[in-house]
Amino acid sequence: MPGRIYFLNLLMLFLFPLENAAQLHSGRLSLPAVISDHMVLQQRTKAVLWGWAEKGSEVNIAPGWTSEKYTTVTDSTGKWKARIPTPPAGGPYSIEFSGNGTHIRVKDVFIGEVWVCSGQSNMEMPLKGYRKQPVLNAAAIIADAAHHPEIHVFRVPKVVSATPLNDCAGSWKTADTSTAPDFSAVAYQYATALQERLKVPVGIIATYWGGTAIQSWMSEETLARFPEVWLTGRPDTIRDPEKDPEHTPSILFNSMILPVCNYTIKGFVWYQGESNREHPLLYRRLLPAMVKEWRTRWNGGTLPFYYVQIAPYGYADPDHKLLPAVLRESQLLALHDIPHAGMAVILDAGEEKYIHPPDKTVVSQRLAYWALAKTYHQKEIDYASPVFRKMKIRGREAWLYFDFVKEGLTSGNKAPAQFEMAGSDHVFHPATAVIVHRNLVKVHCDAVTAPVAVRYGFKNWVKGDLYNSAGLPASSFRTDNW
Structure with a gap:
């Protein structure tokens, strides 16, 4: 695979060798950074704990929530791993580790719900905002952080590596007014939505890097099935891998996924895609x-x-052109290929002049609806946006049918304004749309005498205005494949 070799050779030439402390073990008992004070372990499961010691030696583990003691033995490389049963949510506890004459005590350990939050800059955007790009209601959210000490965040540092790493730096931070400004606005508010509803501690493993493409977060082995990835690298990576190495395929998987992938979690939250907008059809397969x-x-x-x-x-x-709209379509269609998944639609929450929309609260809430309904089985929670199902042409009108509408569709006190219609000439014109039934929209355009296709919100910039009765917006969509 010449493209891959070219990229990796560039990295080897330009990247400063990474001295990762956890790659070099003296034989003394040690733990990864993510197993440390203030961590949150997943409740009611067998949580994985791991570390390193002299090969062939015993490691003893004494969790504070039980009188049981656990013993494991290191393998030929000096790594050890144990699965420790966890109780229902609670804490704080401590965990004692001993072996090779070394004793480690991990303090302030909580038991609750643990989620990995990852992606690019819209996931990374902190509550304190970016320069000239604030987060909506940030002051109130940060002030309220004092009331959420049971939310803990482990931030995986931004590190690149051409080879797989088994640890990272970083530490767990407890939410308060001093730490919250640096927390991801989406991840933190997602955690607060869960914590307030479930009444349990919530841990977030935050691993993200602005401007990165999905292929940076995937392994070489997986990307080997997608050789075109190595031909679609960003131009600045080709010119200067020393300046922007994070755009190289697999580079962040090695350094920001592998070090934490032993940690027992409940699930994943992902906010990324802008950096893959030039290749949306490939993204449909990569996700x-x-x-x-x-x-x-x-x-x-x-x-x-x-x-x-x-x-x-x-x-x-x-x-x-319309590639970002096609990327949104690819994300929508990928739902069919990803079991146990859900997508938060924010077609109504973008900003024409800012790629980082300030309203991160609505994003977090819509993600939390999915988790509360589907993962935590709170049946009263509405979670799914309306989804276009089929179209029927009747004379000069197109009749569009939708799923996930419950009590019906709505566009407020005005007609939906984001529909377009085209005939066989493939030229789209603004169309008039009317909600005629609970799950049915009738579309008409005087300029199109024989309708062939309809689009809704299928533009790079648009403000969605079609909702279900729960106030969740429909995704942009098209009935054509032009």
Whole structure:
């Protein structure tokens, strides 16, 4: 695979060798960074604890929530691993580790719900915002953090590596007004939504890097099935891998996924896609492959995966044409290929001039609806946006049928304004739409005498205005494949 070799050779030439402390073990008992004070372990499961010691030696583990003691033995490489039963949510506890004459005490351990939150800049965006790009209601959210000490966040540092790493730096932080400003606005508010509803501690493993493409978060082995990935690398990576190595395929999987993938979790939250907008059809195939790989690495074949559809944005580059809209479509269609998944639609929450929409609360809430309804089985929670199901042409009108509408569709006190219609000439014109039944929209256009196709919100920049009765917006969609 010449493209892959070219990229990796560049990395070897330009990347400073990474001295990862956890790659070098003296034989003394040691733990990965993620197993440390203030951590949250997944409740009611067998949580994986691991570390390193002299090969062939015993490691003893004494969890504070039980009188049981556990013993494991290191393998030929000096690594040890144990599965420790966890109780219902609670804490704080401590865990004692001993072996090779070394004793380690991990303190302030809580038992609750643990989620991995990953992606690019819209997931990374902290509550304190970016320069000239604030987060909506940030001051109130940060002030309220003092009331959420049972939310703990482990941030995986931004590190690149051409080879797999088994540990990272970092530490668990407890939510308060001093730590919250640096927390991901989406991840933190997702955690608060769960914590307030479930009344249990929530742990977030935050691993993200702005501007990165999905292939950076996938292994070489998985990407070997997609040789075109190595031909679609970002131009700045080819010119200067020393400046932007994080865009290289697999580079973040090695350094920001592998070090934490032993940690027992409840599921994943993902907000990414803008950096793959130039190749949306490839993304449709990559996303399910990444999810499958992550689930395998975390030893959880059915771990829930909830993700955000990218927001509309007024891309200035004319070469983008409708590719971002096709990327949204690819994210929607990928739901068919990813079991136990859900997608938060934010077609109504974008900003034309800002690729980082300030309203991160609505994003977090819509993600939490999926988790509360599907993972935590709270049946009264509405979670799914309306989804276009089929179209019937009747004379000069198109009749569109939708699923997930419950009590019906709505566009407020006005007609939906984002529909377009085309005939056999493939030219789309603004169309008039009327909600005529609970799950039915009639579309008409005077300029089209023989309708062939209808689109809704299928533009790079658009403000969605079609909702179900729960206030969840429909995704953009098209009935054609032009």
